[in-house]
Amino acid sequence: MKENKTPSPEIFPAELSWLSFNNCVLQEAADKSNPLYERIKFLAIHSSNLDEFYRVKVNKLLLKSDSKKDLLKKINAEIIRQQLAFGKIWKNEILKELQNNGIVYYENQTIETLHLEEIESYFKTTILSYIQLVYLSEDSGKEYFLNNRQLYLLIKLKEGNTERYCYVNIPSDKLSRYISLSKIGDENFIISLDTIIKKCLPYIFTGQEILGVYSIKINRDENYFIDDETSGNLVVKIKKKIEERKTGSSTRFLYDLNMPPEMVDFCKKVFQIEENEMVEGGTHHNFFDLFKFPNPKYPALQNEPYSPLKYPYFENKKSVFENIEESNHLLHFPYHSYHYVLQLFNEAAVNKDIVDIKVTLYRISSQSLIANALISAAKNGKKVTVFVEVKARFDENNNLFWANEMKKAGITIMYSLPNLKVHAKAALFTYKRKSKTKTYAYLSTGNFNESTAGIYSDFGFFTSDTKYTDDLKQVFKFLKTKEKKSSINHLWVAGFNLKENILQQIDLEIENKKNGRDASIFIKANGLDEKEIIEKLVEANNAGVEIVLIIRGIYTLLPGIKGYSENIKIYRIVDMFLEHSRIYKFHNNGDEKIYLASADMLSRNLSRRIEIAFPIFDEALKKQLNKIIELQVEDNTKKRTINRKGENIIENKEAALPKRSQIEIYNFLKNNGSIS
CATH class of the missing domain: 3.30.870.10 (Endonuclease Chain A)
Structure with a gap:
């Protein structure tokens, strides 16, 4: 056997390369050639990505591993560098550009009397119903639990000669994080839920002096590992792990960098946070909420809209299946409209000659039109088989919901395979009319998800060529039997x-x-x-x-x-x-x-x-x-x-x-x- 003299790979740590990608996102936020609200969107993406990084990439093994101390040091240095750049873009550029476009975002400015009345009313009638107040003590023996990704304000109070700490939640999971206020002249005004609560804290703490208010947030490890996927009910095990995810160990405790050292130490003790989990941040966290930052000038200040293109070959009077029978077709999303994929499933649901549908689902929309089409197909008497991957991270609950809905409609549901994820994106349709039997296939690089199809670039391939359909039959046969009995000749x-x-x-x-x-x-x-x-x-x-x-x-x-x-x-x-x-x-x-x-x-x-x-x-x-x-x-x-x-x-x-x-x-x- 010939000796392999290839040099050993010089490995670049995956965590650093991922952070390098997120830095590209930050570069787009800094790029002044991008419209203002596109820059805001990229800040939201950067924040969302970093949040997921701490939920998935950073875990106790990395935080506690002696062999990875140098890597963790490099990770922390790069994250701090990016966070500082993020803060400069937001404060020195975005906020000024908003102001230049007649949009005032209240942070530290004096709030107009009209708006003070508005936020006070909103706080008393709406926000207060969601506020939860917890007093803290190092000596109480209690275990204080902060919810994963939830926003909180840590508050130092003084009543008489007694000082104490407490926290209140910022209910951004229930209410809009950013609120539009009444326009004054040509100027529009926006304020955050955080700022409203800070301004209105005296209504909660009557008779007490507020000595300090600082934002805090915790990220928890959301990875899960199932020791044995081959025995017992895998779906039940996954459901249990999803619940455990809510109480996972901490990976990042994010706190306002202005917080006094004694309060930082108090947080470590009362929330049981280790030193290497403490991360300095700004006065506001969860900037991924910027995805919903109001644009009173819409559609100005955003990208020129690129309407999804029509695909001429599918715009004739023929059915999608007739077009596929004549030739292969390749669509490019989101440039082409995704409605042709929806049309494929909808037509299959009502076409009397389509008798069998098989499909793999990895991530689907929460309001999935494709799942609804499959349900209709089953109710219309067709044999429908769906493989649902319930180990798709963060989509487990959505997938389980749709699996249950489809099962109730009579669809045969196949769940996750032990020790394997099914990430393939494929569908197979069988046509029978008199003595004619024909199989059609749809293969894609992206999920059956009409929501993400509008922003993810992917390919969708429509074919009736047996080189594809015969191999795809063998894939679905394997998913059903778990046995590799036949060879696959053209697909990889x-x-x-x-x-x-x-x-x-x-x-x-x-x-x-x-x-x-x-x-x-x-x-x-x-x-x-x-x-x-x-x-x-x-x-x-x-x-x-x-x-x-x-x-x-x-x-x-x-x-x-x-x-x-x-x-x-x-x-x-x-x-x-x-x-x-x-x-x-x-x-x-x-x-x-x-x-x-x-x-x-x-x-x-x-x-x-x-x-x-x-x-x-x-x-x-x-x-x-x-x-x-x-x-x-x-x-x-x-x-x-x-x-x-x-x-x-x-x-x-x-x-x-x-x-x-x-x-x-x-x-x-x-x-x-x-x-x-």
Whole structure:
């Protein structure tokens, strides 16, 4: 056996690469070429991402591990740096721009008499009904519990000669965080729930002196691990773990940096917080609530709307299934309207000749039209089988709800597989009319979720080609029987052949390069950390294969390192749509192979999930995809180049013609995807 002399990968910590991605989001918030409310949206995204980081990426193992102290130090330093940058963007830029546009956001300013009356009335009639007050004492023997992600005000009081502490909740989970007040002249006014409560605290603490008021918040570990997924009822175990998530151990205690040291020490003791869990923050937390920051000038101050495009081939009088029977179709979301996917399911529900529907659901909308169409299909007498992944993090309850609703309608529900997540996005429709039987398939890189389809970039592929449908039948058969009895010939399926085929294809590129042929690899994914894939890419790099990667999130491979990754370029794109699609493209000695996939190049996707990568054989669709790849690689506005330190470099040359790939793709598809 030939010895593998590939150098060991120089691993860039996943946590730092994830923070590098979140820094891109912050860069967009700082970008003055973005409309004001788009910048506010990016601040909300950054805050939401960081909140999830502490709920998922940071846990007790990391916080307590001696071997990871250096990593934790780097993580904390980068988070502090980003938080300081966040604060400067918000205070020094966003608030001033709001003011310049006639929008006053009350923080520390003197509040107009009219507005004082409004907030007092709102506080007394509405907010007070949600206020919960808890007095604190180190010596009480009580265990004080702060809810995960809930906002609180820690208050120091004095009554006579006695000082004491208490906290009150900020009910942002029940009421709007940001409230619009009456307009005065040409100026609009907005105030936060936090500020209203602070202003009105004397109505709660009558006869007491308020010595200090500071914001606090706790994040809890929301990961869960099921020791044994093979025995007992897995759904019951998951429900139990979801409940336990609410009381998970703390990973971050966020507090106002202006809080006096003695109050900080008091918090550690009374809430049982360890030193490395204490994180300084601003006077307000949970900036992800900025997603709903009122815009009294709407639609001004936001991005120009890009209406979803019609897909001409589905705009004729024919049914979707007739169109699919004639040829394969590839749609690009959110550029194309997602209503064609809804139309597919709705038509299947009422078409008398569609007799069987099978679908995998990973994340669906809370008001899912697709789930409702499946329910209608079952009530219309069709056989409907749905695989519901109830281990989809943070969507477990929603998925369990819809599974129950569909089950009540007579749909056969298959739940999570032990030790595997089903992340594939696929549907199979069987047509029977007299002696004719036909199968249609829909394969996608994104979820069956009409809500996220409006902001996530993904591909949706419609086909009746047996090369796809026959393989997909075998996937659904496996989900039902858990047995791999038949081979899969054209699809690449994690759990069957996905990682093996990727490695084999990279090997072919290496062999072609060594034999003097052209060789190249392009991969677009949301993450890259799979050790064998990275080792093989390094081997390809050292053979001289040209490698281009667009990785939105985590990457543990650093580019540009001599003798290791000098032929590898890594980019990421952060813009108005979330880049979510996955593309694998191999030169293959001129006989180009392109696969679209549900799977990232992450260990979890390739080893612990059922994923599907589907080939594109149609030459016209290949040309279309190559044009889209070209537009993304040539982006000089929103594309970042990752350097050998893992930093994001914006190579926007002022002299160059600005190229913004998402707008370029929209315009390209608007012209029916014609290749010039």
